[in-house]
Amino acid sequence: MANKNGWRDLSFQGKSAVVTGAARGIGRAVAYRLAGLGARTVIWDLDGEVAEQAAGELRQLLASQGRANRLEWKQVDITDPETVASSMEEAASGDGLDVLVNNAGTTSVQQTETMPLDVWDRTLRINLSGTFYCCRAAIPHLKRKPGAAIVNISSSSALVGGGGGGHYAASKAGIDGLTRHLARELAPGVRVNSVQPRTIDTELFQARYAHAPLEQEKILNQIPLRRIGQPEDIADAVAFLASDWAAYITGQILLIDGGRTYQ
C-alpha cells in the first residue's frame, strides 16, 4: 500500500524478472532498465548467440556505471510450451519470479488475400500463443510474490491496424484482450498491463525504412513530439508498470507513440 509521507525509489532490488525476446531492440532496453534498477534479470531469446552477447554487453555497461547487476540469459523459443514451462521453472528457482515482460514478437509485410497460411499461423503462434504460454508458466510463481506484475508488449496496430498486415494487428489485439482478462483473473495478487509502441527505432524499423528517407520524413512529420521513438522510451514505461510505483494500475493498455495516433 502507498505510504502517504514515505519516500520510495523506483527499484527492483530483491526482485527477479524474465524478459522475452530481449537479445535486441525493445526487449534489450527493458532488460537493461530492470537489471540497472536491481532486478535479477533473465534474457530469453530464440537467438542464443545474440542473447549471450547482449547479456555480456549489458553487464559491462552496468558495471561501468557502478551498478551491480545480475543478468542471465537463455535460448528459449516461446512457441514451444514445454521449453517455456521448464525454462520458467529454472528462472524462478531460488529467488522466485516477480516480473514477466512478454516482448518477443515478429511481423512481415503481407496483403490478406495473398498471405500464406503458415505465415498467419506462425505470427499468431509467436506473438499471441507465445505470450499465453509464458503467462501460463509464470502465473504460479508470480502468485507467490507480493507486488508481482506482467507487462505485455502489444502495438498501436491493435488499435489502428498496420504494422505489416492483419496477422500482426490481430495478434496484438489478442494480446490486449488477454491482458484485460488476466488483470481480472489474477487480481489482487498479480497486476497485468500492456504497452502499445508505435514507430520505435529498432532493427525491425531500420530494416523497413533505412532505405526510404522520404517515408521516414513523412512519418516524422506525423509525430507531434517530432522524433522517432527509442527503445528506452518503451523500457521506461515498462519499468514503471512493472514496479510498485504502478501498484494501483492493472488492466491498462498504454499507447506510446509520441502523440502520432490521436491528434
Ligand SMILES: NC(=O)c1ccc[n+]([C@@H]2O[C@H](COP(=O)([O-])OP(=O)(O)OC[C@H]3O[C@@H](n4cnc5c(N)ncnc54)[C@H](O)[C@@H]3O)[C@@H](O)[C@H]2O)c1
Ligand atoms: N519497433 C517498433 O516500432 C514496434 C512497434 C510496435 C510494437 N513493437 C513490438 O515490440 C516488440 C519488440 O520489437 P522490436 O522492434 O524490438 O523487435 P526486434 O525484431 O528487434 O526484436 C524481437 C526479438 O524477439 C526475438 N524472438 C522472435 N521470435 C521469438 C521466439 N519465438 N522466441 C523467443 N524470442 C523470439 C527475436 O530473436 C528478437 O531478438 C515486439 O513484440 C514488437 O511487435 C515494436
